[in-house]
Amino acid sequence: MPSTRLGQNQYGKAETRVVHVTRDGATHHVKDLNVSVALSGAMDDVHYHGSNAAVLPTDTAKNTVFAFAKQYGVASVEQFGIHLARHFVTSQESIDRARIRIEEYAWERIAPEHSFVRGGRETRTTEVAYDGARWQIVSGLKDLVVMNTTDSEFRGFVKDRYTTLRETGDRVLATEVSARWRFNWTRDEDPAPRWQESYAEVRRHLLDAFAGTYSLSLQQTLYAMGDRVVEHRPEIDEVRLSLPNKHHFLVDLEPLGLENDTLDSAVYFAADRPYGLIEGTVLREGAEPRIPVTD
Structure with a gap:
């Protein structure tokens, strides 16, 4: 038995x-x-x-x-x-x-009809340093997931014997924004920024730049986001951004007898890893970089 x-x-x-x-x-x-x-x-x-x-x-x-x-x-x-x-x-x-x-x-619509931000709030951060005389304030956010379902392409890149990636003139562009920005306020005797207003406006400019940029590369989008913050927020001298490319690949449905085009509807596979990681700093002219590259 x-x-x-x-x-x-x-x-x-x-x-x-x-x-x-x-x-x-x-x-x-x-x-x-x-x-x-x-x-x-x-x-x-x-x-x-x-x-x-x-x-x-x-x-x-x-x-x-x-x-x-x-x-x-x-x-x-x-x-x-x-x-x-x-x-x-x-x-x-x-x-x-x-x-x-x-x-x-969930995705919430930003400005145009094809730009979205992931539902739920991101994490707000700040780092305060003080030496008894001067302040250094670096604030930021992380876990801000955004996506454009069009107005993004990637082509004209370098190719070698190991390159298999195809060029595309229309792709989904999605990323999880991690951003830190350094205030130029350093002394108690100077008027301090309006912290709450500043955070809300930086977040808005990051989203507006992401949604409003026709992207030829994620690097271009990164610069547009940082540039918009520095140009519109005089209290900020430096923005450092880390943007993982959250790849969305069209699913090949031909073996199932289905066309998966992008004309009316399309199905994508959202890959989590490996992923491209694009990082960079945008500085006000004349400012020195002080935000560390890594924590």
């Missing part, structure tokens, strides 16, 4: 990151999802004997998520999950239960 038996079990594809962009003329709408699929059913043979005859590959579950996003769109996470769960249970004889977990990351 066997001394063990198989208990509850499931398998599937966890954390498929899918971004669906609907283009309603000049106005774009974004659904940013993290989808996890878990399937249960008649899976005794694969556990006991290694027979895959009843096993739908987890890669197929991932492809189904992408394909359904393209075919049905994402009216709501609930309805999208219903479509997926119903499909897996009704299309596969060996599967009698499907669990779909979806996280939706």
Whole structure:
């Protein structure tokens, strides 16, 4: 008699990151999802004997998520999950239960119709140094996630024998802004900046510059963001920015018989790593850099 038996079990594809962009003329709408699929059913043979005859590959579950996003769109996470769960249970004889977990990351529209900032607040930071006579105040923010769904391209770059990246004239540009800025106020006898107003205005200028720049490179966008802050905020002499490129790649749906173009709607894979990291400092003319490159 066997001394063990198989208990509850499931398998599937966890954390498929899918971004669906609907283009309603000049106005774009974004659904940013993290989808996890878990399937249960008649899976005794694969556990006991290694027979895959009843096993739908987890890669197929991932492809189904992408394909359904393209075919049905994402009216709501609930309805999208219903479509997926119903499909897996009704299309596969060996599967009698499907669990779909979806996280939706909200995006708030900035200014134009295709620029967004991730819902939820960023983290505000400050570093105060004082030597008994002079102050150095470096404030900042981090975790500010922004995205443009068009008006970004990347081409004309150097290529060598290891280059496989294709040039593109229209791409999603997304990043998680980490910014620090140094105030030129150093002495008690001088009027201090209005700290609350200054923070709100720096944040606004960072967002306005990101949204308003037709980007030929993330480096260009970085400079535009820092330049706008320095030009519009006389109390600030230096801005240091760190912008990881949160890559969004068009999913190849041709093997599934679907076109994934960018004319009306498109499905992207949001990759988390590896990522390009673009960093730089923008200085007021005549100012010396004092913000450290790393903490």
